[in-house]
Amino acid sequence: MKGGQTKSDSIQTGNKLKSKGAGAGKRAKKAAKDPNKPKRPPSAFFVFMEGFRKQYKEDNPDNKSVAVVGKAGGAKWKNMTDAEKAPYVQKAEKRKTEYNKNIQAYNTKLAGGGGNNDESDKSKSEINDDDVQSGENEDED
């Protein structure tokens, strides 16, 4: 929608620094090393893609490029109405909420432990794992 291509444009130019192991690029500050840092939650589009990829694979078992799936997903996403996107948006919002809790706990740990980690703390809360799982049940239906 509208100018969402701002980054795509730049990225396409050839600056795609994959998150995987690729050095994560210039902003690597976080990529430096923070295995404890919660990963960003998938946006509505990514939530939709999770299911779309499976379906696409079934429909195109011979497909090899994830790029193709991305293109197809993006095209379909644009064709979808808000009503159709609604469930994905809601899920994404839930993920976001959970991420907020996770990131807060992560920040708290940094602030409190400052590199020194209170394992005892984490063991008791482990925060999200529990929360997340129970919370996920909500959207089950």
Next chain:
DNA sequence: GATATGATTGTTTCC
């Protein structure tokens, strides 16, 4: 063998 790349959009994050 290990890692980068290909594309998509949305959200987050940093300056």
Next chain:
DNA sequence: GGAAACAATCATATC
């Protein structure tokens, strides 16, 4: 406020 990174995915290519 804006620009850039990063989130998932996986066969393929390159080193």
